[in-house]
Amino acid sequence: MKKTSADVLPAVGGQGNEPLLAVDNLHVEFHTRAGVVRAVNGVSYTVAPGETLAVLGESGSGKSVTAQAIMGILDMPPAVIPKGEIRFKGTDLLKLSEHDRTHVRGQRIAMIFQDALSALNPVFTVGWQISEMFRVHRGMSKSEAMKKAVELMDRVRIPAAKQRVHDYPHQFSGGMRQRIMIAMSIALDPEVLIADEPTTALDVTVQAQIMELLAELQRESQMGLILITHDLGVVADVADKIAVMYAGRIVENAPVYDIYKAPAHPYTKGLLDSIPRVDQKGHELYAIKGLPPNLLDLPTGCAFHPRCPLRQENCVTDAPPLYEISGTRGSACHYWREVLDGERR
Amino acid sequence: MANGGEPVLEVRDLVKHFPLNQGIVFKKQIGSIKAVDGVSFDLHRGETLGIVGESGCGKSTLAKVLMALERPTSGSVKIGGRDIGQARGGELKRMRRNIQMVMQDPYTSLNPRMTVGDIIGEPYEIHTEVAPKGDRRKKVQELLEVVGLNPDHINRYPHQFSGGQRQRIGIARGLALQPEIIVCDEPVSALDVSIQAQVINLLERLQNEFGLAYIFIAHDLSVVRHISDRVGVMYLGKFVELGKDAEIYDRPAHPYTQALLSAVPVPDPEGRERRERIILQGDPPSPANPPSGCRFRTRCWKAQEICAQEEPLLQIRPGTGHLSACHFAETHDVVHAG
Ligand SMILES: Nc1ncnc2c1ncn2[C@@H]1O[C@H](COP(=O)(O)OP(=O)(O)OP(=O)(O)O)[C@@H](O)[C@H]1O
Ligand SMILES: Nc1ncnc2c1ncn2[C@@H]1O[C@H](COP(=O)(O)OP(=O)(O)O)[C@@H](O)[C@H]1O
Ligand code: SF4
Ligand code: SF4
Ligand SMILES: [Mg+2]
Ligand SMILES: [Mg+2]
Numbered sequence: 001m002k003k004t005s006a007d008v009l010p011a012v013g014g015q016g017n018e019p020l021l022a023v024d025n026l027h028v029e030f031h032t033r034a035g036v037v038r039a040v041n042g043v044s045y046t047v048a049p050g051e052t053l054a055v056l057g058e059s060g061s062g063k064s065v066t067a068q069a070i071m072g073i074l075d076m077p078p079a080v081i082p083k084g085e086i087r088f089k090g091t092d093l094l095k096l097s098e099h100d101r102t103h104v105r106g107q108r109i110a111m112i113f114q115d116a117l118s119a120l121n122p123v124f125t126v127g128w129q130i131s132e133m134f135r136v137h138r139g140m141s142k143s144e145a146m147k148k149a150v151e152l153m154d155r156v157r158i159p160a161a162k163q164r165v166h167d168y169p170h171q172f173s174g175g176m177r178q179r180i181m182i183a184m185s186i187a188l189d190p191e192v193l194i195a196d197e198p199t200t201a202l203d204v205t206v207q208a209q210i211m212e213l214l215a216e217l218q219r220e221s222q223m224g225l226i227l228i229t230h231d232l233g234v235v236a237d238v239a240d241k242i243a244v245m246y247a248g249r250i251v252e253n254a255p256v257y258d259i260y261k262a263p264a265h266p267y268t269k270g271l272l273d274s275i276p277r278v279d280q281k282g283h284e285l286y287a288i289k290g291l292p293p294n295l296l297d298l299p300t301g302c303a304f305h306p307r308c309p310l311r312q313e314n315c316v317t318d319a320p321p322l323y324e325i326s327g328t329r330g331s332a333c334h335y336w337r338e339v340l341d342g343e344r345r
Numbered sequence: 346m347a348n349g350g351e352p353v354l355e356v357r358d359l360v361k362h363f364p365l366n367q368g369i370v371f372k373k374q375i376g377s378i379k380a381v382d383g384v385s386f387d388l389h390r391g392e393t394l395g396i397v398g399e400s401g402c403g404k405s406t407l408a409k410v411l412m413a414l415e416r417p418t419s420g421s422v423k424i425g426g427r428d429i430g431q432a433r434g435g436e437l438k439r440m441r442r443n444i445q446m447v448m449q450d451p452y453t454s455l456n457p458r459m460t461v462g463d464i465i466g467e468p469y470e471i472h473t474e475v476a477p478k479g480d481r482r483k484k485v486q487e488l489l490e491v492v493g494l495n496p497d498h499i500n501r502y503p504h505q506f507s508g509g510q511r512q513r514i515g516i517a518r519g520l521a522l523q524p525e526i527i528v529c530d531e532p533v534s535a536l537d538v539s540i541q542a543q544v545i546n547l548l549e550r551l552q553n554e555f556g557l558a559y560i561f562i563a564h565d566l567s568v569v570r571h572i573s574d575r576v577g578v579m580y581l582g583k584f585v586e587l588g589k590d591a592e593i594y595d596r597p598a599h600p601y602t603q604a605l606l607s608a609v610p611v612p613d614p615e616g617r618e619r620r621e622r623i624i625l626q627g628d629p630p631s632p633a634n635p636p637s638g639c640r641f642r643t644r645c646w647k648a649q650e651i652c653a654q655e656e657p658l659l660q661i662r663p664g665t666g667h668l669s670a671c672h673f674a675e676t677h678d679v680v681h682a683g
Contacts, residue, residue: 058537159627173628174400203399203564205625208608212624230538233610237617256614274542275612276571281590284549285571287542291507 018090019046020224021070021109021192026084028065031077035296039065041248042084044322047192047224054235054256055228056271057245058292063228064114066245067194070226071111072101088192107137110190112181114197119181120169126153126180127165133187152183156213175206179213186217193218194226199234211238232275236260241328244268247293247303250322254329264331264340266308302333310335351426352387353525353558354411354444359384359420361403361410365633378633380406382582383420385659390525391552393559395573395590397566397605399629403582404562408528411560412446424526442472445519447512449531454515455503461514462499465489468521475522488517492547509540516547520555528560533568545572566609570594578602581632581640584659588667598665598674601641639671647673 028040040062047053055063068074070086072093086093093104113119121129130152131145140148146165153161156179169177178198185193195214199207215238218225229235235242235256242259244252244267252265263269270288290307293299299306305315315334322330325340333339362377381403388394396404409415411422413429422429424440432440445468448454455464466485469476476484486496492513503511512532519527529548533541545568551557563569569576576593578586578601586599597603604623611620625644630636636643642652651672661667662674 058539175628204566204608204610205399205605206628207610208622208624209626211610231610232538232612236612236614237610239614260612260614271538272612274538276545276567278570278594281571284546285542287546288539289543291509292537292539 018087019048020051020089021226022046022085022087023066023070024085024087026066026069026086027082028062028069028074029080029082031080037295038298039248039295040069043243043245043248043250045243045250045253047226049191049224050218050222052218052225052227052238052240054239054242055226055245056230056232056235056242058230060292060295061245062248063245064196067111067196067226067228070109070194072098072105073111106133106185106190107188108190109192109194110185110188111194111196112178112185112198114200117169117174117177120177122169125166125168126172130165130180130184130187133184137188148187149183152187153180155217156180156183156186158183173206174202175209178202178206178210182210182213182217186221186223189221190223192224192226194228196228197230198227200229200231207234214238232271244271247298248295249303249332250330251304251332252330253322254325258329262340264325264329264336265333266310266335266339267304269339269342270307270309304333310338352389353425354388354560355421355423355426356387356411357385357421357423359407359410359422360418361406361415362418376633378631379582379635380632381410381417382632382635384579384582384584385420386577386584386587388526388558388560390558391556392575393552393561393573395569395576396560396562396579397564397569397576398579399605400564401629401632402579403632404579405530407579408446408530408560408562411528412444413441438472442475442522443524444526444528445522445524447515447519447527447529447532449534455511457503460500460502461485461489461494461506464503464514465518465521468518472522484521485517488520491520491551492517507540508536509543512536512544513547516544516551520551523555525556526558526560528562530562531564532561534563534565541568548572566594566606578605581629581635583640583670584668585641585671586667586669587659588669592667596665596676598662598667598669598676599641599671600645600647600673602669603677604644641671647671649673 023043023045026040026043030037030039043066045053057063069081081094088104088109093101127146127149130149134140134145134148150161150165153165158164158176158179199210211234239256241255242253243250246267252268259268263272273286274288276285288307293303301317302315302320305311320332320334322332323336324330325336359381360383361381362379364374365376365378366372367375384407398404410417424443427440429440462485465488466481469481486499489496489499494510494513533544536544549572552559561569561572570590573590575588576590577584580601586593586602593602597606604625607623627644630643638654639652639657642648657670657672659668659670662669665674665676
């Protein structure tokens, strides 16, 4: 008999108090000709059923590489995972065979990519691409799978799904293509959905449609959602909790309300302070000075120290661990108390 | 800081249509894409006009026509009181000098094989009168300093700079000919949040220093509000609303503006469950075949008979203090970002 994903992993519930998905002290390096790129340096986060975790950070901070490691789609080499665990319902995915991993990928944990146009195959109809999920993973016949594809397109609210199922990706607008990507990703009822900047290339009007759709799908199915973004507005709108990444590390994690009220890391605070506000019109915007770090040559001690307004001597030499502020909050700053008590602009 | 006096730029009934062709060997024009379809506004010295609207509504096309990179189908663009379409020879050259552009993508808009010095100094090749050959290097170094880059880096190549620094190079190039007007087409969209604020501050500082007037095109509505004195909202090639920043953001009168503003996520989770949101359905119709009457009517929740028959003109409507193009315009308080 063919192995199903249920044979590889428990169908429901985790083991004990194990969250749905737990990334634990993950390290990812790329061995390139220019040197070793330390893209992910000890990232930990968890997501529970029905929960939305937002992963926030500027480009190059390691958000996508972490997601690719969870999905098991990193090219190894050049990528190497020297340390860390990725536990799905208690099972470390990194210890599974590639064959067992394919039962998790796309079925139990699915992903929506940043760029819907290049993630879809231009030479197949969207119906064929969506129905492929059912043919390959559920062994359905062509016509059965096509019927399911139309249902899914309806579910992600693509108008006239019955006719449009025969159209090619380039015949759809950016927002509609993102809906097709979402349809493919939820086809097999995954328990975790990773959305990597799903609305970055889209207009705010379309972004609002897509975010509403994701929230509805999540409510229906209690998926855990990992939303990767750099948009502080989107995060405030939908996240339950946030992990802020900088130079391949989590520098702060917290429930969404806490972090907007009082950030506990100077980088998070800098990001929040640099949002233009009405009462600041006519004044200079607050700007984090300096440039994002070079991952080939990370600063010593705290990676944020060259840009940090609160830097002290020990920051240059001692890398701060992720200090526990409370059961649900952490900050990788030696001076998180001062930041918490500090004034917001 | 909008001030009165003579406008530096006057745009009247500007139209740009692109031919829509069918067939590969025997091209036959079967229609036209109405990218810009009747836009009028003034821009004053030292003023910033923000332009917002969904992808494909005609913002970049408008920018290109203003820059005389595209010929308008009809309508006029006056710079310093003179119609650019009528100008020839030396006069046209002087007028072109006066309006410069900063583009969206700092990664592709700079020639990778040219040094920074050559990129910034390139406009002097055409406009030799601004900087005689012997002066150029010094001029370019001054410009590097003005935009916050190290003047010693004049011989470096674009790939040796970060995205934010490349955008500064683009700005320095835009300043080279000492224009009065700079058209910024999405100048910070490709940059990281932490770098965006630096570039916006730079643009504002330069405006104060040199009395520049900006056309500022961007999709981040809170950035546009921060930098703009007035804002024009575009939909399918037309302005649907035009007014001071506070008028547009706090008292929008056009349903499209109201929907656009309400779609912007507020960067504060407090009270997010209670937030009122107008979610527009579908995409904008094709600019090749815009709806009759009001172009927004296919997505408008207030549409009536008359909206299909009669085009609403951009004018001051009863109960509002600024221009809007809706038969049923009424101001509406929106809770929105920044
Ligand atoms: N050279 C051209 N030939 C034909 N159509 C064109 C041309 N340039 C632009 N268009 C069309 O004109 C319309 C307006 O395009 P434009 O680039 O001005 O939009 P935009 O508002 O700048 O959008 P975005 O926000 O995506 O930059 C679009 O439908 C576009 O496809
Ligand atoms: N295949 C690769 N080879 C070398 N470096 C890579 C590769 N993929 C990603 N990186 C590097 O890893 C870092 C993190 O990338 P990524 O996770 O994509 O960032 P983001 O937070 O923007 O999603 C970046 O510096 C990127 O250049
Ligand atoms: S550890 Fe030091 S340098 Fe790093 S964020 Fe905290 S104060 Fe700044
Ligand atoms: S004119 Fe009619 S369709 Fe157009 S915006 Fe106003 S109410 Fe809506
Ligand atoms: Mg990424
Ligand atoms: Mg454009």
